Amino acid sequence: MNTATARYAGQLRTEATHVASGNVIQTDAPTDNHGRGEAFSPTDLVSTALGSCMMTVMGIVAARHELSLVDSTFAVVKHMSSEAPRRIAQIDITFSLSAALSANDRALLERTALTCPVALSLHPDIRQNVVFLYA
Structure with a gap:
């Protein structure tokens, strides 16, 4: 299907x-x-999919460990290559998570995010800069 x-x-x-x-x-x-930029571009979707995948797998692990990620957020910045061929060169993702998470829980969630299926599927030439903030 x-x-x-x-x-x-x-x-x-x-x-x-x-x-x-x-x-x-x-x-x-x-x-x-050449576009109007009135919707996600395909490369915007790829970049956002990385953050969404990371948050989703963290959510799976958080539920398993009875942790709450409700109201956690992430922001994405996509950087395109300046030389040909046109491609995504770098994706910056900043997560904002609860300060109430313990050091062990933080380490578990960060490790989980960095090994999500999208992160592991992207070409290794695409730099993935991921920051976790706890407030």
Whole structure:
């Protein structure tokens, strides 16, 4: 079974549908690559998927250890290469998690995040800079 289907909507936009849920994601080319930047670009989705995957696997481990990650957040900065070919060169992710987490819990969650499936699937030339803040 397909995971997703997609169609080209014209003007450098796509609409992808998640088959199981029917949820739709639209993409637009970024303004620095002939687009209008009115939606996530495909490379924005890749970068955001890294943070989402890290948060999801941390959530799985947190539930197993009866820890709460509710209201935890992350921010993503994507850096494109300045030389050809155009590609993601670096992804910076900053997580904001509860200061109430113990040192052992922090280490467990950080280790879990850094070994998420997306992190392990990205090309090793893409630098992944991940920061964990506890407040």
